[in-house]
Amino acid sequence: MKPVFLIGYMCCGKTTLGVELAQQMDLTFIDLDEYIEAVNGMSIIEIFDEMGEQHFRHLETEALRDVAAMSDVIIGCGGGTPCHNDNMVLMNAAGTTVWLTTSPEVLTARLLLPKQKNKRPKILALPDNEVLDFVNNELTARTPYYQQAQLHFDSTDIETAQATTRTAHHLTTLLESVIS
Numbered sequence: 001m002k003p004v005f006l007i008g009y010m011c012c013g014k015t016t017l018g019v020e021l022a023q024q025m026d027l028t029f030i031d032l033d034e035y036i037e038a039v040n041g042m043s044i045i046e047i048f049d050e051m052g053e054q055h056f057r058h059l060e061t062e063a064l065r066d067v068a069a070m071s072d073v074i075i076g077c078g079g080g081t082p083c084h085n086d087n088m089v090l091m092n093a094a095g096t097t098v099w100l101t102t103s104p105e106v107l108t109a110r111l112l113l114p115k116q117k118n119k120r121p122k123i124l125a126l127p128d129n130e131v132l133d134f135v136n137n138e139l140t141a142r143t144p145y146y147q148q149a150q151l152h153f154d155s156t157d158i159e160t161a162q163a164t165t166r167t168a169h170h171l172t173t174l175l176e177s178v179i180s
Protein backbone atom coordinates (compact mmCIF):
# COMPACT_ATOMS: atom_id res chain seq x y z
CA MET A 1 0.00 0.00 0.00
CA LYS A 2 1.19 3.50 -0.79
CA PRO A 3 1.95 5.80 2.16
CA VAL A 4 -0.73 7.74 3.99
CA PHE A 5 0.44 11.23 4.99
CA LEU A 6 -1.27 12.91 7.93
CA ILE A 7 -0.92 16.68 7.71
CA GLY A 8 -2.23 19.59 9.73
CA TYR A 9 -1.26 22.12 12.33
CA MET A 10 0.75 21.37 15.47
CA CYS A 11 -1.29 19.31 17.97
CA CYS A 12 -4.07 18.44 15.53
CA GLY A 13 -3.52 14.75 16.34
CA LYS A 14 -1.18 13.51 13.63
CA THR A 15 0.83 11.36 16.06
CA THR A 16 -2.02 10.46 18.40
CA LEU A 17 -4.29 9.35 15.56
CA GLY A 18 -1.43 8.06 13.43
CA VAL A 19 -0.28 5.53 16.01
CA GLU A 20 -3.83 4.22 16.52
CA LEU A 21 -4.58 4.28 12.80
CA ALA A 22 -1.44 2.29 12.00
CA GLN A 23 -2.38 -0.29 14.63
CA GLN A 24 -5.94 -0.65 13.30
CA MET A 25 -4.73 -0.94 9.69
CA ASP A 26 -1.74 -3.18 10.55
CA LEU A 27 0.74 -0.64 9.14
CA THR A 28 3.86 1.07 10.50
CA PHE A 29 3.65 4.58 11.93
CA ILE A 30 6.48 7.02 11.21
CA ASP A 31 6.65 10.40 12.91
CA LEU A 32 8.56 12.54 10.40
CA ASP A 33 10.11 14.73 13.12
CA GLU A 34 11.39 11.65 14.98
CA TYR A 35 12.74 10.28 11.70
CA ILE A 36 14.60 13.57 11.09
CA GLU A 37 16.01 13.49 14.63
CA ALA A 38 17.19 9.89 14.23
CA VAL A 39 18.84 10.50 10.85
CA ASN A 40 20.56 13.71 11.99
CA GLY A 41 21.35 12.79 15.61
CA MET A 42 19.86 16.07 16.85
CA SER A 43 16.50 17.20 18.22
CA ILE A 44 14.28 19.44 16.13
CA ILE A 45 14.90 22.28 18.59
CA GLU A 46 18.69 21.78 18.26
CA ILE A 47 18.43 21.81 14.46
CA PHE A 48 16.39 25.03 14.57
CA ASP A 49 18.77 26.64 17.09
CA GLU A 50 22.04 25.60 15.46
CA MET A 51 21.18 25.57 11.76
CA GLY A 52 18.02 27.65 11.39
CA GLU A 53 14.59 26.92 10.02
CA GLN A 54 15.68 27.02 6.36
CA HIS A 55 18.19 24.19 6.91
CA PHE A 56 15.61 22.25 8.90
CA ARG A 57 13.17 22.54 5.97
CA HIS A 58 15.83 21.13 3.65
CA LEU A 59 16.40 18.16 6.00
CA GLU A 60 12.65 17.72 6.30
CA THR A 61 12.17 17.46 2.53
CA GLU A 62 15.01 14.93 2.28
CA ALA A 63 13.40 12.84 5.02
CA LEU A 64 10.00 13.17 3.35
CA ARG A 65 11.44 11.81 0.10
CA ASP A 66 12.84 8.83 2.05
CA VAL A 67 9.56 7.91 3.74
CA ALA A 68 7.47 8.64 0.63
CA ALA A 69 9.25 5.74 -1.06
CA MET A 70 8.15 3.31 1.68
CA SER A 71 5.13 1.01 1.60
CA ASP A 72 2.60 0.16 4.27
CA VAL A 73 3.26 3.26 6.38
CA ILE A 74 1.27 6.02 8.02
CA ILE A 75 3.42 9.16 8.19
CA GLY A 76 2.72 11.94 10.68
CA CYS A 77 4.22 15.07 9.12
CA GLY A 78 5.31 18.23 10.89
CA GLY A 79 2.83 21.10 10.84
CA GLY A 80 4.93 23.07 8.35
CA THR A 81 5.92 20.16 6.12
CA PRO A 82 3.23 20.78 3.46
CA CYS A 83 4.16 24.47 3.15
CA HIS A 84 7.72 24.15 1.87
CA ASN A 85 9.68 22.85 -1.13
CA ASP A 86 6.62 21.57 -3.05
CA ASN A 87 6.14 18.91 -0.39
CA MET A 88 2.38 18.72 -1.04
CA VAL A 89 3.06 17.83 -4.67
CA LEU A 90 5.45 15.09 -3.51
CA MET A 91 3.01 13.68 -0.94
CA ASN A 92 -0.03 13.77 -3.24
CA ALA A 93 1.95 11.96 -5.95
CA ALA A 94 3.38 9.35 -3.58
CA GLY A 95 0.30 8.37 -1.60
CA THR A 96 -2.84 9.58 0.17
CA THR A 97 -2.85 12.88 2.04
CA VAL A 98 -5.22 13.55 4.94
CA TRP A 99 -5.61 17.01 6.47
CA LEU A 100 -6.53 16.64 10.14
CA THR A 101 -8.60 19.63 11.24
CA THR A 102 -9.77 21.07 14.53
CA SER A 103 -10.47 24.56 15.83
CA PRO A 104 -7.74 27.09 16.67
CA GLU A 105 -9.01 27.11 20.25
CA VAL A 106 -8.58 23.34 20.63
CA LEU A 107 -5.14 23.50 19.00
CA THR A 108 -4.10 26.27 21.39
CA ALA A 109 -5.33 24.39 24.45
CA ARG A 110 -3.31 21.34 23.38
CA LEU A 111 -0.23 23.44 22.56
CA LEU A 112 -0.30 25.06 26.00
CA LEU A 113 0.12 21.73 27.75
CA PRO A 114 3.68 21.87 29.17
CA LYS A 115 4.80 18.64 27.46
CA GLN A 116 3.71 20.13 24.12
CA LYS A 117 4.85 23.74 24.37
CA ASN A 118 8.32 22.77 25.54
CA LYS A 119 9.08 20.86 22.33
CA ARG A 120 7.72 23.45 19.87
CA PRO A 121 10.46 25.88 18.80
CA LYS A 122 8.04 28.30 17.16
CA ILE A 123 5.97 28.89 20.33
CA LEU A 124 8.44 28.07 23.07
CA ALA A 125 9.23 31.72 23.87
CA LEU A 126 5.69 33.06 23.38
CA PRO A 127 3.64 34.09 26.40
CA ASP A 128 0.59 31.80 26.73
CA ASN A 129 -1.81 34.68 26.01
CA GLU A 130 -0.23 35.18 22.55
CA VAL A 131 -0.41 31.57 21.37
CA LEU A 132 -3.99 31.73 20.01
CA ASP A 133 -3.17 34.75 17.83
CA PHE A 134 -0.02 32.97 16.62
CA VAL A 135 -2.03 29.84 15.78
CA ASN A 136 -4.66 31.85 13.90
CA ASN A 137 -2.01 33.70 11.87
CA GLU A 138 -0.15 30.52 10.96
CA LEU A 139 -3.37 28.69 10.08
CA THR A 140 -4.29 31.52 7.74
CA ALA A 141 -0.91 31.20 6.00
CA ARG A 142 -0.88 27.39 5.94
CA THR A 143 -4.49 26.61 5.01
CA PRO A 144 -3.93 26.98 1.24
CA TYR A 145 -1.33 24.19 1.49
CA TYR A 146 -3.37 21.99 3.82
CA GLN A 147 -6.40 22.32 1.52
CA GLN A 148 -4.46 20.51 -1.21
CA ALA A 149 -4.84 17.27 0.76
CA GLN A 150 -6.93 14.61 -0.89
CA LEU A 151 -9.01 14.07 2.26
CA HIS A 152 -10.08 16.38 5.10
CA PHE A 153 -10.88 14.81 8.47
CA ASP A 154 -12.03 16.33 11.80
CA SER A 155 -9.57 15.28 14.50
CA THR A 156 -11.16 17.11 17.44
CA ASP A 157 -12.32 14.02 19.34
CA ILE A 158 -9.02 12.48 20.54
CA GLU A 159 -8.93 13.65 24.15
CA THR A 160 -9.24 10.14 25.64
CA ALA A 161 -7.95 6.73 24.57
CA GLN A 162 -11.50 5.56 23.84
CA ALA A 163 -12.24 8.66 21.75
CA THR A 164 -8.96 8.25 19.86
CA THR A 165 -9.76 4.61 19.07
CA ARG A 166 -13.24 5.57 17.83
CA THR A 167 -11.94 8.50 15.75
CA ALA A 168 -9.16 6.37 14.25
CA HIS A 169 -11.77 3.74 13.34
CA HIS A 170 -13.76 6.39 11.43
CA LEU A 171 -10.60 7.47 9.62
CA THR A 172 -9.68 3.84 8.88
CA THR A 173 -13.11 3.31 7.31
CA LEU A 174 -12.71 6.47 5.22
CA LEU A 175 -9.22 5.50 4.04
CA GLU A 176 -10.26 1.95 3.19
CA SER A 177 -13.13 3.26 1.06
CA VAL A 178 -10.78 5.60 -0.83
CA ILE A 179 -7.80 3.27 -1.19
CA SER A 180 -9.78 0.17 -2.18
